[in-house]
Amino acid sequence: MARKGDRAGGHIADVPFVMGSSATREVIMNDSDFLARRFEEHRAHLKAVAYRMLGSLAEADDAVQEAWLRLDRAETGDIDNLGGWLTTVVGRVCLDLLRSRRQRREDPLDDRLPDPVVTEEVADPEHRVLLADSVSLALLVVLESLNPAERLAFVLHDLFGLPFEEIAPILDRTPVAARKLASRARQRVQGAAPAPDPDPAAHRRVVDAFLSAARGGDLTALLAVLDPEVTLRADGGKALVGGMKVLHGAAAVAGQLDTFHRMATLTTTRPALVNGTAGLVTTVEGRLFSIVGFTVADERIVEIDILSDPDRLSRVHVDLAVKSARARR
Structure with a gap:
């Protein structure tokens, strides 16, 4: 019989599972706390991905929360690369949200600005991650004009360096098709988003x-x-x-x-x-x-x-x- 303690990769596999015992409850709680701590290590990165995908801070938070809920339900012993797994999950959640927007014809490019991120001259660590790689409002506006598949391929590959072999399953496409989507998006971004002064x-x-x-x-x-x-x-x-x-x-x-x-x-x-x-x-x-x-x-x-x-x-x-x-x- 499978034991609940196995879900974090077997690190407590030698502890007997006795229904209702205080020792078991403590082990399970510690296991859950360990998983939560591991997730928190990736939260800022996941929000940065979701923000670039959605242009909405509130929706980015929702996408990150959904990733946590899916992780909490997953058999984590089967996850070799937690950061990659979570990035993939956030990508799928954001793709679904973008497709849902299009079906409802919400948030067209000329109807709203992306949410701005406002900081003091010295930003806190979470905001520094969120703003890495010059995610300007101008870039976010152009990203709003891409279709969901183009946006995901461009964001995950060009902004976060994921290989197309990992992006393709999210899109249900081949790596070659994912590469073409990113290339098409890149051409539109380079032609429309002005490059700001570096100083x-x-x-x-x-x-x-x-x-x-x-x-x-x-x-x-x-x-x-x-x-x-x-x-x-x-x-x-x-x-x-x-x-x-x-x-x-x-x-x-x-x-x-x-x-x-x-x-x-x-x-x-x-x-x-x-x-x-x-x-x-x-x-x-x-x-x-x-x-x-x-x-x-x-x-x-x-x-x-x-x-x-x-x-x-x-x-x-x-x-x-x-x-x-x-x-x-």
């Missing part, structure tokens, strides 16, 4: 110049920091008139100078890292009002992403930024 200090200087121009209502100074082909995406949420607003070109974006001026003068504005690069957080009377992300290339702003949806802002983790902003009032 954080230069990026911050450009963002500071934007803020200075906005505060002063200086159109000439604003145009000086905007790329001619700049794109502005402003997500105010479905509850607000207009919802997602997208503008292209320096003239169109500079036409929002009055809006930028009000934002810069009527709110408390402070610098923050938005998906690992220089951005802004604004508050009104201590309450989060907006998160602004910038993509800077060749010392010009090529993309501006503004999230002001009150419902989504209430779920974004920006506690440190808000507290600091409140302290400066």
Whole structure:
């Protein structure tokens, strides 16, 4: 008869299984605690995978939780590589969620921004893992345009280095087909997602110049920091008139100078890292009002992403930024 203690690879296989004994309950509890500790070692990595797959922090947490539930039910003695097994499970869960979105026709590219990750200049370890490999908002927006299979193949291979032999079973495709999916996705990403400047200090200087121009209502100074082909995406949420607003070109974006001026003068504005690069957080009377992300290339702003949806802002983790902003009032 199989013993419950066998499920963690037999490390307690010599302990007799006696129904109802306190010793057995302690062994099982210790076994469960060991499994939970092993899972926690991989949690940050799994959330990073899910975030890139889904663009939603809440859904990423749900996907990671589902991976834990499946691990807790699995015969763990048969798992040789726990990290690889968990990554595969998270990949499958995310693929199902993306396919479900498409069937319900939810979250089209022009309807919402991906969830931003907002941190202080020095991020905590979990956020450092989450933001590794420059997962910019610009990249996440492009990933939203891929079909689910393309997105999974690209994310798992190009961003996390999984071989196509491991990706193929998740997609129910051959490794050759998985490779083609990743290649097609790569071409779209390279053609659409601008590469940001690698110098954080230069990026911050450009963002500071934007803020200075906005505060002063200086159109000439604003145009000086905007790329001619700049794109502005402003997500105010479905509850607000207009919802997602997208503008292209320096003239169109500079036409929002009055809006930028009000934002810069009527709110408390402070610098923050938005998906690992220089951005802004604004508050009104201590309450989060907006998160602004910038993509800077060749010392010009090529993309501006503004999230002001009150419902989504209430779920974004920006506690440190808000507290600091409140302290400066």
